[in-house]
Amino acid sequence: MLSVWVVSRSCPDSMHVLMNYCSHCGASVTHKIPLGDNLPRHVCDQCERIHYHNPKIVAGCIPEWEDQILLCRRAIEPRLGLWTFPAGFMELGESTEQAAVRETLEEAHADVRITGLYAVLSLPNIGQVYLVFRGRMKTPVFQAGPESLDVRLFSLSDIPWETMAFPVVSEALRRYVADAKAGEFRLHLDSLPDKPAF
Amino acid sequence: MLSVWVVSRSCPDSMHVLMNYCSHCGASVTHKIPLGDNLPRHVCDQCERIHYHNPKIVAGCIPEWEDQILLCRRAIEPRLGLWTFPAGFMELGESTEQAAVRETLEEAHADVRITGLYAVLSLPNIGQVYLVFRGRMKTPVFQAGPESLDVRLFSLSDIPWETMAFPVVSEALRRYVADAKAGEFRLHLDSLPDKPAF
Numbered sequence: 407m408l409s410v411w412v413v414s415r416s417c418p419d420s421m422h423v424l425m426n427y428c429s430h431c432g433a434s435v436t437h438k439i440p441l442g443d444n445l446p447r448h449v450c451d452q453c454e455r456i457h458y459h460n461p462k463i464v465a466g467c468i469p470e471w472e473d474q475i476l477l478c479r480r481a482i483e484p485r486l487g488l489w490t491f492p493a494g495f496m497e498l499g500e501s502t503e504q505a506a507v508r509e510t511l512e513e514a515h516a517d518v519r520i521t522g523l524y525a526v527l528s529l530p531n532i533g534q535v536y537l538v539f540r541g542r543m544k545t546p547v548f549q550a551g552p553e554s555l556d557v558r559l560f561s562l563s564d565i566p567w568e569t570m571a572f573p574v575v576s577e578a579l580r581r582y583v584a585d586a587k588a589g590e591f592r593l594h595l596d597s598l599p600d601k602p603a604f
Numbered sequence: 605m606l607s608v609w610v611v612s613r614s615c616p617d618s619m620h621v622l623m624n625y626c627s628h629c630g631a632s633v634t635h636k637i638p639l640g641d642n643l644p645r646h647v648c649d650q651c652e653r654i655h656y657h658n659p660k661i662v663a664g665c666i667p668e669w670e671d672q673i674l675l676c677r678r679a680i681e682p683r684l685g686l687w688t689f690p691a692g693f694m695e696l697g698e699s700t701e702q703a704a705v706r707e708t709l710e711e712a713h714a715d716v717r718i719t720g721l722y723a724v725l726s727l728p729n730i731g732q733v734y735l736v737f738r739g740r741m742k743t744p745v746f747q748a749g750p751e752s753l754d755v756r757l758f759s760l761s762d763i764p765w766e767t768m769a770f771p772v773v774s775e776a777l778r779r780y781v782a783d784a785k786a787g788e789f790r791l792h793l794d795s796l797p798d799k800p801a802f
Contacts, residue, residue: 423696427630429623429655442750445695457627461694462658463733496659497643498621501726501795502733523724523793526735528699535661535700537724552640593791595721597699 423448423459430455461533465505466493466575467541468582469518469548471559475582476548478513479556480571487555488571491579492516493536506539514557516548525578525594532600538578540591562586573600621646621657628653659731663703664691664773665739666780667716667746672757673780674746676711678769679753686769689777690714691734704737712755714746723776723792730798736776738789760784771798 425448428435433452440447440456448457468491469476477489492513496505503520510518518541525538550557560566562583570576577598585591623646626633631650638645638654646655666689667674675687690711694703701718708716716739723736748755758764760781768774775796783789 425627427625427627429625429627429633432625432630435627458693459696460660461696463661495656496733498657498659498731499728501728502724503726503793503795504728523791526700526721526724528701530697530699530702533696535694593721595701597701 425457425459428453428455429457459533461528461530461535463496463502463505464493464534464536465496465502465509466491466536466538466578467506467510467518467520468524468538468579469510469514469516469541469543471543471546474559474561475565475579476510476514476516476543476557476559477565478550478554479558480553481550481555482553485571488569489566490571490575491538493538493575496537502537503539506537506541510541511551513551513554514548515551516557517544518542519544522591523593524591525581525596527574527578527594528597529574529600530597534600536574536578574598623655623657626651626653627655657731659726659728659733661694661700661703662691662732662734663694663700663707664689664734664736664776665704665708665716665718666722666736666777667708667712667714667739667741669741669744669757672759673763673777674708674712674714674741674755674757675763676748676752677754677756678751679748680751683769685753686767687764688769688773689736691736691773694735700735701737704735704739708739709749711749711752712746713749714755715742716740717742720789721791722789723779723794725772725776725792726795727772727798728795732798734772734776772796 425435428450431453433450435448435450437446437448479489480486492510494509510516521540521542524540527536548557581594623633626648629651631648633646633648635644635646677687678684690708692707708714719738719740722738725734746755779792
């Protein structure tokens with residue numbers, strides 16, 4: 407079977423999904439624009455199935471306890487050893503809020519009640535959309551989960567800006583701190599130029 | 605090569621992604637829980653690549669012109685002949701707002717300026733998240749795109765409730781009309797039990 411890996415100009419290189427074979431019938435695929443479509447897709451050379459690849463949702467939570475927030479130091483790559491709020495890919499079968507609660511439980515062993523959506527940050531260069539929620543910790547109990555080296559409550563004046571894991575995390579927290587100072591949290595809707603290197 | 609199609613209990617049947625072969629090397633895959641994970645994934649029997657499947661974002665827009673909104677009558681299955689606001693799967697390389705603007709242009713040939721996020725509605729039973737925006741039409745110009753039979757401006761008292769395409773569309777519009785009557789649009793964050801039959 408022929409391995410086909412064609413780069414199109416319709417979206418950035420970094421996002422091209424590597425697909426050589428049809429996941430349904432195992433035949434080779436060709437990256438081409440199907441009839442009636444306007445974007446190239448991976449199309450099976452045998453069963454003609456069209457394979458669509460779409461952005462993924464990263465559900466995150468800023469866990470709050472009194473006037474502090476809970477951050478995790480990553481125990482896994484990428485960005486091992488750096489800080490983030492709990493966040494991860496949403497799974498099939500859950501809601502966005504459930505995903506944020508689950509990630510907080512898995513990474514920080516903290517139980518939160520989601521109080522609202524704080525930010526929708528698109529990262530078009532890497533095919534991700536961050537949905538960042540605010541969550542009120544039910545108790546001040548927390549502990550590093552298997553993907554965290556350390557979990558700590560930080561005052562907003564003590565956030566470890568120099569050792570944050572991802573630009574999108576820094577950006578969300580920067581806005582959060584500004585809103586907290588201003589005394590009003592509003593919904594943030596924006597697009598960030600994160601590169602895959604981060 | 606063996607075709608493997610195992611149903612797990614971790615998420616509803618309707619969402620199981622059919623994957624028989626590794627899209628990278630073409631070998632068979634097994635649906636099992638990888639080491640260090642807690643959910644079953646499709647894992648390649650040869651190259652051991654893990655294939656993740658995640659919810660998809662449907663970006664929608666409620667296009668507004670004065671006190672009317674623009675709806676499209678679907679020219680394609682599913683729900684051919686029924687009404688919806690412009691909405692469709694977000695593509696790689698765009699932001700959520702760009703996806704909503706693009707869908708409005710494609711389905712209704714209408715040019716909108718996004719004014720805010722109106723609703724985030726998770727459909728965990730079918731692995732979709734609707735991000736519904738409000739959009740102000742720049743001009744009262746519109747026309748049926750290739751996926752629409754008809755496009756019309758509706759007063760909020762004339763919405764064709766009996767012939768709406770999807771429950772999630774009815775639900776978003778129901779909330780929209782209630783908010784319009786109350787004189788205040790707030791962000792709606794919820795989870796709906798849409799079934800794949802719709």
